[in-house]
Amino acid sequence: MQGPFSTRRGAGLYLLAWLLLAIVFAGLIVAASGAAWTDGLLFTVPVTLLYACATGFSSYYLCRAYPLNERSAISVLLVFAVAAVVASLAWTALCIGWNHACAAIAMSAPLQAAIFGLGVILYALCAVAHYLAFEFQRARAAERRELEAALTSQDAELRMLRTQIDPHFLFNSLNSISALTSIDPARARDMTLQLADFFRHSLGLEASRKVTLEAEAAMAMHFVAIEKVRFGARLNIEQALDAGALDCLLPPMILQPLIENAIKHGIAHLTGGGTIRIAARRAGSILKIVVENDIDNDPPAAASHGIGLANVRQRLAATYGNEASIHWTREAHQFRVALSLPFHTTERQACA
Structure with a gap:
């Protein structure tokens, strides 16, 4: 599996970060609607974690398909703007449907707009995080290649210096043997x-x-x-x-x-x-x-x-x-x- 769930540790940290966001989101819901904390958490945690999975994979593969060093900035911004709007619309619809099912909070039009805006922001942050991870991996790979090149160069230099010894020593020894052969x-x-x-x-x-x-x-x-x-x-x-x-x-x-x-x-x-x-x-x-x-x-x-x-x-x-x-x-x-x-x-x- 690739993306944010490529390792167990990575998946755990990723979901933990989104769980914290869900708690913050619940606090905003409680402050805006006056609902109880239990209702706020019941509403935010499931939809936020589900959005985390969908957003994580979606932004990961888009970042892979549109690397910053190969695509123009305009095309990258346009693609991610469309993706963020589509993902946020789907998340808003999911929030409305889930709220109808559990009747946790009073879903007003301003709150729906706020959820949509939050979804766009979270998608953008997720995409930025993936791009930063890719840049870090590329820097690590470049550093590793540079180190391997330095080690190869050092090994070649050591071999060259070592090869100076044997011919020099052999030359002197053969001269001595030549002088001894006659006496x-x-x-x-x-x-x-x-x-x-x-x-x-x-x-x-x-x-x-x-x-x-x-x-x-x-x-x-x-x-x-x-x-x-x-x-x-x-x-x-x-x-x-x-x-x-x-x-x-x-x-x-x-x-x-x-x-x-x-x-x-x-x-x-x-x-x-x-x-x-x-x-x-x-x-x-x-x-x-x-x-x-x-x-x-x-x-x-x-x-x-x-x-x-x-x-x-x-x-x-x-x-x-x-x-x-x-x-x-x-x-x-x-x-x-x-x-x-x-x-x-x-x-x-x-x-x-």
């Missing part, structure tokens, strides 16, 4: 196997789906294992992940670019190697991650951070907006990257 084939083979294992684990990670910090840290260690084949004892890693932070969800492959950046622009320039330190802790509703690495006190003039840090910043902005941030600082012998993002443990919290 240490065994290590080149080991690095190739480690690289295949890393990509096998990362294939199931979707750009828009989040993973726990524990799983993300495990993926980061796969990447470190690949690089340790090349750097050996020169590359050291330290982790300090609070147990309370391991369940937090975050975008996949968010740590790998930071570690790659630390190796390429930090450890690789140190003759004696260095250490990368990863720490994570929960601070209320915020997850704080810090990645630090040793650096050369006098780095090459052309040194840069490539796309890694910029990629992480863009992904955080696309996923969390202003709720997440990334900052990096450089000291005498250390480079430090600090991430701050909302602490969510379920996808529902992240979507909210």
